Amino acid sequence: EPEVTQTPSHQVTQMGQEVVLRCVPISNHLYFYWYRQILGQKVEFLVSFYNNEISEKSEIFDDQFSVERPDGSNFTLKIRSTKLEDSAMCFCASSFDRGPFNEQFFGPGTRLTVL
Amino acid sequence: DAKTTQPTSMDCAEGRAANLPCNHSTISGNEYVYWYRQIHSQGPQYIIHGLKNNETNEMASLIITEDRKSSTLILPHATLRDTAVYYCIVRVTGTASKLTFGTGTRLQVTL
Numbered sequence A: 001e002p003e004v005t006q007t008p009s010h011q012v013t014q015m016g017q018e019v020v021l022r023c024v025p026i027s028n029h030l031y032f033y034w035y036r037q038i039l040g041q042k043v044e045f046l047v048s049f050y051n052n053e054i055s056e057k058s059e060i061f062d063d064q065f066s067v068e069r070p071d072g073s074n075f076t077l078k079i080r081s082t083k084l085e086d087s088a089m090c091f092c093a094s095s096f097d098r099g100p101f102n103e104q105f106f107g108p109g110t111r112l113t114v115l
Numbered sequence B: 001d002a003k004t005t006q007p008t009s010m011d012c013a014e015g016r017a018a019n020l021p022c023n024h025s026t027i028s029g030n031e032y033v034y035w036y037r038q039i040h041s042q043g044p045q046y047i048i049h050g051l052k053n054n055e056t057n058e059m060a061s062l063i064i065t066e067d068r069k070s071s072t073l074i075l076p077h078a079t080l081r082d083t084a085v086y087y088c089i090v091r092v093t094g095t096a097s098k099l100t101f102g103t104g105t106r107l108q109v110t111l
Helices: none
Strands: A005-007 A010-013 A019-024 A031-037 A043-050 A053-057 A065-068 A075-079 A088-095 A110-114 B009-013 B018-023 B031-038 B045-050 B061-064 B070-075 B084-092 B105-110
Touching (some): A075 A088, B018 B031
Antiparallel strands (some): A031 A088, B018 B070
16 A cells, blocks of 8 residues: 655754655645654644645744755655754655545654754 | 644553544534544554545444534444554545644553
8 A cells, every 4th residue: 555655754953953754645746745743742734735835834934944846755844953952753645636535644753842 | 724632641541432522512513523633653653534424444434423513433343453543534625735733532442
């Protein structure tokens, strides 16, 4: 069964450093998403992406964040200058279309630890 | 998207049916009810969704009341592997819209 994959599984970085989290969505999916979950808190939406541009973003997704689909398979989340409060599980998701059956499929997540 | 209300936690004996309720009294006509679950710290997993008819798939059944103000997710024969946080989410489909997760119901399946 096709699945969303994410690398690395765990990313440790120093405050102020840039990080890039990578995702490979399901191959025929067209819509891509990033969510995060700070330990003990809700899963929060960050951004959605379609047709090589951002469709929607949350207040969390400020100028420090960017997303890119550099090739036909990868979808990346970049944080330019990490803060301690960016420590979270970061989940990538993808969906096929916008219709009634557009369930989102989530990856296993990257645990981001900012020291 | 309409707000949902779920119990904080529930217990269920293994092999029994788990019935997880959700209230969405402000749901509008074009909003679907989706259920996802999150096992430990894994990525959320889609379970089922519906508009107004009851739905069943290999994982679960979804019962939506006639007025659509509430729904129940049924896991017919719960196993220990069904221990997870279950999220009821109401959203308009037809857009690449975000999922808004609440705190969900923590289901503990016990021997």
